[in-house]
Structures are given as C-alpha cells and as structure tokens.
Amino acid sequence: MSGKTFDKWVWVVIFAAVAVIVIPLIVIWVILQLSSEFAFVATILIIILWGVASGYKDWVMSKRQEEESKKKKES
DSSP: OOHHHHHHHHHHHHHHHHHHHHHHHHHHHHHHHSOHHHHHHHHHHHHHHHHHHHHHHHHHHHHHHHHHHHHHHHO
C-alpha cells in the first residue's frame, strides 16, 4: 500500500470516527436548546426515524438472505 493511499484512508477513518462522536452530541445540544414543545416533537421525530431506518435495514437484510437462499437452491 502506498503512503499517499494509506494517509488518505487514515484521515477518512479519523474523520468518520470524529463525526460519529460529535454529530449526536450536536443534535442533543440543539434539542436541549429548543423550547419544551419543540424538544418533545424533535425527540418523537428522532424515535420514529430511528424505527424507520431499523425497519428498512431489516427488510434489506431479509431480501439479501432470500436472494442467497435462491442462489444456493439453483446451484
């Protein structure tokens, strides 16, 4: 692996790790700055979107397993 490629990926990994830590903290800080009604709505919206993302992930994984089982049956 060349030095430039390695350096590039090291910075990508560092940036991604920092983003995973910092972005949720910023979201929580923004929610805490809102008035109580808007904070409640934002919290409920986050919970709903989290459920949608989880459901989509489960759906994609089940479709992938179905495709893999079809390929195994065909071969």
